[in-house]
Amino acid sequence: xxxxxxLLSNQRAFFKSQKTKNIAYRINILKQLKAEIEAxxxxxxxxxxxxxxxxxxxxxxxxxxxxxxxxxxxINNLKRWIKPKRVKSSMLTFPSKSxxxxxxYGAVLVxxxxxxxxxxxxxxxxxxxxxxxxxxxxxxxxxxxxxxLIANIIDKVFPENLATTIQGGVDVTSELLxxxxxxxxxxxxxxxxxxVAKAAAxxxxxxxxxxxxxxxxxxxxxxxxxxxxxxxxxxxxxNAGQTCIAPDYLIVKASVKLQLIEALKIEITKQYGDNPEKxxxxxxxxxxxxxxxxxxxxxxxxxxxxxxxxxxxxxxAPTLIDEPDLTSNIMQDEIFGPILPILSYNNKNDIETIIWxxxxxxxxxxxxxxKPFIKQILNKYSFGGGAINDSLIHFGNHRLPFGxxxxxxxxxxxxxxxxxxxxxxxxxxxxxxxxxxxxxYAPYKGKLNLIKKxxxxxx
Numbered sequence: 195x196x197x198x199x200x201l202l203s204n205q206r207a208f209f210k211s212q213k214t215k216n217i218a219y220r221i222n223i224l225k226q227l228k229a230e231i232e233a234x235x236x237x238x239x240x241x242x243x244x245x246x247x248x249x250x251x252x253x254x255x256x257x258x259x260x261x262x263x264x265x266x267x268x269i270n271n272l273k274r275w276i277k278p279k280r281v282k283s284s285m286l287t288f289p290s291k292s293x294x295x296x297x298x299y300g301a302v303l304v305x306x307x308x309x310x311x312x313x314x315x316x317x318x319x320x321x322x323x324x325x326x327x328x329x330x331x332x333x334x335x336x337x338x339x340x341x342x343l344i345a346n347i348i349d350k351v352f353p354e355n356l357a358t359t360i361q362g363g364v365d366v367t368s369e370l371l372x373x374x375x376x377x378x379x380x381x382x383x384x385x386x387x388x389x390v391a392k393a394a395a396x397x398x399x400x401x402x403x404x405x406x407x408x409x410x411x412x413x414x415x416x417x418x419x420x421x422x423x424x425x426x427x428x429x430x431x432x433n434a435g436q437t438c439i440a441p442d443y444l445i446v447k448a449s450v451k452l453q454l455i456e457a458l459k460i461e462i463t464k465q466y467g468d469n470p471e472k473x474x475x476x477x478x479x480x481x482x483x484x485x486x487x488x489x490x491x492x493x494x495x496x497x498x499x500x501x502x503x504x505x506x507x508x509x510x511a512p513t514l515i516d517e518p519d520l521t522s523n524i525m526q527d528e529i530f531g532p533i534l535p536i537l538s539y540n541n542k543n544d545i546e547t548i549i550w551x552x553x554x555x556x557x558x559x560x561x562x563x564x565k566p567f568i569k570q571i572l573n574k575y576s577f578g579g580g581a582i583n584d585s586l587i588h589f590g591n592h593r594l595p596f597g598x599x600x601x602x603x604x605x606x607x608x609x610x611x612x613x614x615x616x617x618x619x620x621x622x623x624x625x626x627x628x629x630x631x632x633x634x635y636a637p638y639k640g641k642l643n644l645i646k647k648x649x650x651x652x653x
């Protein structure tokens with residue numbers, strides 16, 4: 195078996211052969227990937243059931259279906275995306291034509307997370323291949339069934355010198371980060387994101403960091419409480435809350451807080467039954483370590499619904515927490531589980547005090563029917579992306595860039611934005627020879643005032 199450095203060396207050699215720059219080659223191998231994924235649909239469901247107790251429906255809408263949609267998008271649009279884009283030339287370079295060429299970076303490393311292990315490993319792979327790169331994918335060691343399936347699919351479709359997987363734990367990730375890459379794409383926690391960024395900086399390697407943070411959800415008193423509770427229950431407890439853009443906590447107008455709490459209790463029961471542990475639609479926490487982390491968060495909290503934990507089955511009940519202190523355990527870090535703190539506000543200053551207590555989040559949600567209030571929130575706070583009167587759904591539109599800002603990440607992807615992420619924009623000017631103004635050439639005596647006028651005229 196080849197070492198990591200040997201695999202990387204082989205991929206660099208293959209990239210230099212220029213074969214990955216052939217558009218027909220890229221499209222053909224992506225079609226093969228699509229066929230193999232479709233052939234393994236039931237295997238994907240089974241793997242995620244084994245790793246998370248995910249239902250087939252949830253796996254399809256949050257992983258499998260999104261991957262197929264991304265493949266179809268790329269296959270149908272890559273020839274158009276790859277064409278050099280002509281842009282307007284400057285009169286300062288007259289006579290000329292200006293273009294932007296899409297160029298692959300080269301050898302790409304994709305480090306995937308455990309929470310959506312199939313989607314967040316395969317989607318970056320698709321876009322990196324579409325852009326003409328070679329790829330090594332490091333799936334999460336925490337989702338053994340899904341990661342092995344990913345390895346099987348990639349190994350069957352791709353020659354090793356184009357794309358392959360390397361499995362393992364922290365030691366393997368550390369060894370991968372010691373190598374010199376042309377691009378690194380990482381999805382995961384903020385602490386590990388800092389490690390990735392530091393390793394990349396040693397080689398001046400560009401990175402995309404898809405991280406997280408405490409994503410707030412602001413709810414005023416103009417909403418339909420029952421409808422909001424329905425949408426919040428879905429958005430928060432999908433994948434048992436193990437979603438980087440899940441609402442991390444609510445900031446609710448004090449006058450409707452009690453109504454919302456009761457509506458949430460009713461809706462959780464409606465969607466998952468009186469005992470969600472027995473529901474076929476409620477997933478499990480990924481491992482005992484994370485379950486213990488959630489259990490520690492609940493210590494001393496004012497639990498008003500749920501709170502049950504079963505270590506044997508890695509179950510944490512959908513849980514509501516009333517008015518936690520901003521310095522409490524549950525408000526210190528991203529929850530990443532089925533626990534929802536509920537804070538109240540009376541005025542906009544209260545909202546400001548809460549949100550600015552944390553770093554810039556990956557998502558922010560507003561539930562309101564008041565346009566000035568919505569506009570003010572959107573303009574005031576910095577965050578990666580979000581939705582108004584719903585949650586999570588911005589992730590599903592490939593026309594929208596997905597990514598963080600500040601501590602929640604850097605860089606974007608999804609759809610053509612993903613293709614652009616894995617492509618270098620090479621600026622090219624094609625100069626005509628039929629005219630060659632002498633103003634730029636020495637000697638410069640007597641030309642300064644004229645060149646100032648030219649710059650002022652055409653800037």
